Amino acid sequence: MYYKIIVFFLLFFSASLVSMAEEVILPTHEIHFEGQHYFDESVLQDALGVKTKSFFQFWKKDMPKIEDKLLPTLKMSLENFYDSEGFYDAHFGIRESNTTVTVNIKENKPVRISDINVSSDYDLVPLITLKKGQIFRAKDFIKVKSNIINSLLQKGYCSYDLDTKAYVDLEKHTVALRYLLTKGDICRFGETNIKGLESIEKKIIISRVVAKKGEKFDPKKIKESYNKVYGLDAFDSVMISTDRKFYNNVPIDITVKELSKPYHYEVGAGYDTFVGARVHGLITKRNFLGNAKKITLKASWSQKEQLLTLDFFKPLLFTLFDYGIDFGAQIGYSNLEYTGFKEKKTFGKLYLEHNEGRLNLRAGLGLENIEISLLDNLENNQVLKQAVKEGTFTLFYPYINAVYDARDSKLNPRYGYYLSAYMEYGIPYNAKASAYVKTLLEGRLIHTFGDLTLAGVAKFGVVDQTKNEVPESKLLFAGGSYFNRAYGYNEIGVILSPTADSIQGGSSMLNFSFEADYPIWGNLYGAIFTDNTMLTDKSYDFSGEYINTAGLGVRYMTPIGPFKLDVGWNIHDTSQYGISFQIGQSF
Numbered sequence: 001m002y003y004k005i006i007v008f009f010l011l012f013f014s015a016s017l018v019s020m021a022e023e024v025i026l027p028t029h030e031i032h033f034e035g036q037h038y039f040d041e042s043v044l045q046d047a048l049g050v051k052t053k054s055f056f057q058f059w060k061k062d063m064p065k066i067e068d069k070l071l072p073t074l075k076m077s078l079e080n081f082y083d084s085e086g087f088y089d090a091h092f093g094i095r096e097s098n099t100t101v102t103v104n105i106k107e108n109k110p111v112r113i114s115d116i117n118v119s120s121d122y123d124l125v126p127l128i129t130l131k132k133g134q135i136f137r138a139k140d141f142i143k144v145k146s147n148i149i150n151s152l153l154q155k156g157y158c159s160y161d162l163d164t165k166a167y168v169d170l171e172k173h174t175v176a177l178r179y180l181l182t183k184g185d186i187c188r189f190g191e192t193n194i195k196g197l198e199s200i201e202k203k204i205i206i207s208r209v210v211a212k213k214g215e216k217f218d219p220k221k222i223k224e225s226y227n228k229v230y231g232l233d234a235f236d237s238v239m240i241s242t243d244r245k246f247y248n249n250v251p252i253d254i255t256v257k258e259l260s261k262p263y264h265y266e267v268g269a270g271y272d273t274f275v276g277a278r279v280h281g282l283i284t285k286r287n288f289l290g291n292a293k294k295i296t297l298k299a300s301w302s303q304k305e306q307l308l309t310l311d312f313f314k315p316l317l318f319t320l321f322d323y324g325i326d327f328g329a330q331i332g333y334s335n336l337e338y339t340g341f342k343e344k345k346t347f348g349k350l351y352l353e354h355n356e357g358r359l360n361l362r363a364g365l366g367l368e369n370i371e372i373s374l375l376d377n378l379e380n381n382q383v384l385k386q387a388v389k390e391g392t393f394t395l396f397y398p399y400i401n402a403v404y405d406a407r408d409s410k411l412n413p414r415y416g417y418y419l420s421a422y423m424e425y426g427i428p429y430n431a432k433a434s435a436y437v438k439t440l441l442e443g444r445l446i447h448t449f450g451d452l453t454l455a456g457v458a459k460f461g462v463v464d465q466t467k468n469e470v471p472e473s474k475l476l477f478a479g480g481s482y483f484n485r486a487y488g489y490n491e492i493g494v495i496l497s498p499t500a501d502s503i504q505g506g507s508s509m510l511n512f513s514f515e516a517d518y519p520i521w522g523n524l525y526g527a528i529f530t531d532n533t534m535l536t537d538k539s540y541d542f543s544g545e546y547i548n549t550a551g552l553g554v555r556y557m558t559p560i561g562p563f564k565l566d567v568g569w570n571i572h573d574t575s576q577y578g579i580s581f582q583i584g585q586s587f
Contacts, residue, residue: 026067027067027068028051028066029065029066029068029071029096029100030063030065031045031048031050031064031100031101031102032064032102032103033102033105034102035104035106036107038085038087038110039085041064044081048070048074048077048078048081049066050066051064051067052064066101074101074103075092075094078103078105083138084137084139085135085137086110086135086136086137086138087107087111088168088170089108089173090105090107090108091105092104092105093106109173110135110136110173111170111173111174111175112136112173112174112175113130113131113132113135113136113174113175113177114132114174114176115132115177116128116132116176116177117177118179119179119181120181120182121181121182122181124148127144127147127148127151128144130144130177136168141164141177144164145164148162148179148181149162150219153217153218154220155186156187156188156217156218157183157184157185157187158187158248159184159187159245160181160182160183161180161182161184162179162181163179163180163181164177164179165177165178184248186217186248187216187217187245187248187250188214188249188250189211189212189213189214189216189221189250189251190213190246190251190252191213191251191252192205192211192251192252192254193251193253193254194254194255194256195255195256196255196256196257197256197258198258199258199287199291200258200287203316204315205254205256207315207316207324208228208231208315209225209228209229209252209254210225210356211252217250224357226238226240228355229254232292232315233286233292233294234259234286234287234292235256235258236257236259236260238254238255239255239256240252240254241255259286262285262287263284264283264284264286265283265284266280266282266283267280267281267282268280272302274304274305274480274489275302275303275304275305276304277302277303278300278302280300281300282296283296283297284297291315291316292315293315294313295312296309296310296311296312297309297310297311298310305335306333306334306335307333307336308332308333309330309331309332310330310331310332311328312330313326313327314328323356324354325354326352326353326354327350327352327353328349328350328351328364329349329350330348330349331347331349332347332348334347336473337375337377338375338472338477338490339377339490339503340374340377340388340493340503341372341373341374341375341390341472341473341503342372342374343371343372343472344370344373345368345370345371346368346369347368347369349364349365349367350365351363352364358406359403360401360404361401361402362400362401362402363398365396365397365398366395366396366398366424367396368395369394370392370393370394370395370471370474371391371392371393372388372392372393372471372472388472388503389471393470394433395434395470395471395474396427396433397424397425397426397427398424399424400423401421401422403418404418404420405418407444407446411560411561411562411585412557412562412585413446413455413587414446414453415448416446417443418444419442419443420440420441420442421439421440421442422439422440422441423439424437424439425437425438426438428466428468432468433467434467434468434471435465435467435468436463436465436466436467437463438461438462438463438464438474439460439463439464440460440461441461442458442459442460444456444457444458444587451518451519453516453517453518454514454515455513455514455515455517455585456514456515456587457511457513457514457587458510459483459509459510459511459512460509461476461506461508461509461510462508462509463475463505463508463539464540465507465539472504473505475504475505475506475507476506476507476508476535477490477491477505477506477535478511478533479492479533479578481564481582481586482586483511483531484511484532484547484549484568484578485580485586486531486547486568486569486576486577486578487547487568488578493505493535494535494536494537494544495533495534495535495544495545495546495547496545498545498546498547498548498570498573499547499570499573501535505535506535506537507536507537507539507541508534508536508539508541508542509534510534510542511531511532511533511534512532513529513530513531513532513586515527515528515586515587516529517555524554524555524556524557525555526553526554526555527553528551528552528553529550529552529566529568530548530549530550531548531550531568532546532549533547533549534547548571549569549570549571550569551566551569552566552567553566553567561584562583562584562585563581563582564581564583564584564585565579565580566579567579568580
């Protein structure tokens with residue numbers, strides 16, 4: 001997250017500097033429009049390439065300008081725009097001086113839809129959004145046709161016969177629309193053909209193709225198959241074609257080009273809201289020893305955390321009941337500072353994983369050697385309720401994690417839901433070993449009404465210690481961008497009152513967050529939210545106090561996702577507040 005934030009700031013300030021720079025000045029004229037009735041001046045400016053002040057130049061007076069090289073075709077551009085909007089009789093008077101262009105517009109009478117004739121064996125009523133009496137716009141007519149085709153393909157009809165016509169009467173200023181459709185038969189996926197493989201077996205690619213032979217044709221499955229094949233991170237390019245058809249049988253033709261440069265390097269510095277200033281490095285060998293295997297070495301350093309990990313991933317280790325099973329492994333070392341104590345940890349994990357549509361299942365084994373030592377760094381509102389147990393703990397546990405992600409986007413969802421469940425069982429392999437069950441559940445629900453996006457997140461956690469104590473860092477903590485935004489990451493321990501908590505981790509946890517996002521101007525959105533957290537020191541005890549917080553935030557939409565800045569306050573003690581920022585939403 002932190003390095004993406006730095007990238008965003010670099011892009012942000014670079015854009016600011018570029019927008020303020022005047023090293024290259026192209027000859028321009030100030031341009032103004034008058035006489036128009038149906039269109040705002042800003043719409044005409046966008047259509048004609050008129051430059052106005054940018055978001056970053058808020059101190060400047062808005063003086064719309066058009067480059068001189070566009071002036072010879074200005075009238076033609078206006079005619080094309082008005083024709084596309086249904087005003088075929090519009091006239092334009094252009095007056096030009098040395099510094100200014102004034103455009104006088106007489107829009108006249110627009111062409112309106114007089115009749116819509118439909119002949120179809122497929123229900124087009126919900127798809128034809130055009131109405132009689134409506135101004136005829138070419139883009140709306142094209143969009144309806146596109147919607148019809150998309151609907152047919154989504155239902156499996158790829159052999160349709162569609163004819164759409166628009167008969168325009170310029171004298172009467174009317175247009176008659178005609179839609180003729182024969183849907184044909186249902187299409188089904190055929191064989192998968194793959195070209196371009198050199199060091200990767202065909203079965204690896206087949207395991208990523210969700211469009212199975214004999215299934216009903218669905219363009220969403222083609223897109224998902226593309227994402228999964230490209231997600232192997234072993235190809236420079238991936239192309240999937242379904243252009244061929246044989247009696248409603250649609251073969252899937254995949255053409256790939258294996259990586260020409262398998263090594264990927266990354267070095268960066270940034271700021272994380274949890275650990276502060278941070279530097280990191282990464283080296284990945286993609287398609288390691290063929291068959292799309294991958295090995296990655298990562299290292300990062302900050303004052304609060306030092307981390308070193310080595311990851312290995314092998315797609316399609318084996319097939320179980322026709323389901324492909326992947327394999328992964330990780331070893332590493334971390335030195336992490338909490339409030340009141342420090343955790344030094346060496347660890348290793350092995351796991352098997354299966355992805356099927358929106359579902360991700362992972363099961364594995366973990367081994368951790370954890371050393372806990374006390375620190376003198378308590379926050380003002382945190383107390384030492386009881387001594388944190390120092391010492392060394394060796395944990396061995398199987399775990400399982402299931403995620404069902406039905407959101408329409410991972411970075412900026414507007415619709416859908418997300419469910420996850422995690423369970424870890426500490427095995428009492430000897431008399432001193434910790435035996436415990438750790439359970440984490442989470443649910444998210446997102447829905448957008450017009451421009452208003454509402455989201456709710458619920459989290460549940462329990463650590464049930466059945467034999468010997470677990471290390472403090474294995475217990476439950478709260479706080480941070482995905483939990484309670486008035487506090488830093490993992491800053492909240494067992495809650496003693498609405499304004500105080502201890503440094504000890506909890507054995508039971510509930511957290512409820514609610515958020516509303518609404519556009520303010522352009523790509524800038526505003527947000528209000530509330531986060532409510534309960535942490536108790538007993539397993540399955542949900543009768544404790546809550547820390548209730550509320551806050552405000554802004555989101556700026558960027559090509560890599562929304563840049564999010566939130567400020568949250570404890571509603572019972574506003575001196576306790578937190579500032580967090582990240583790329584992507586908390587839901």
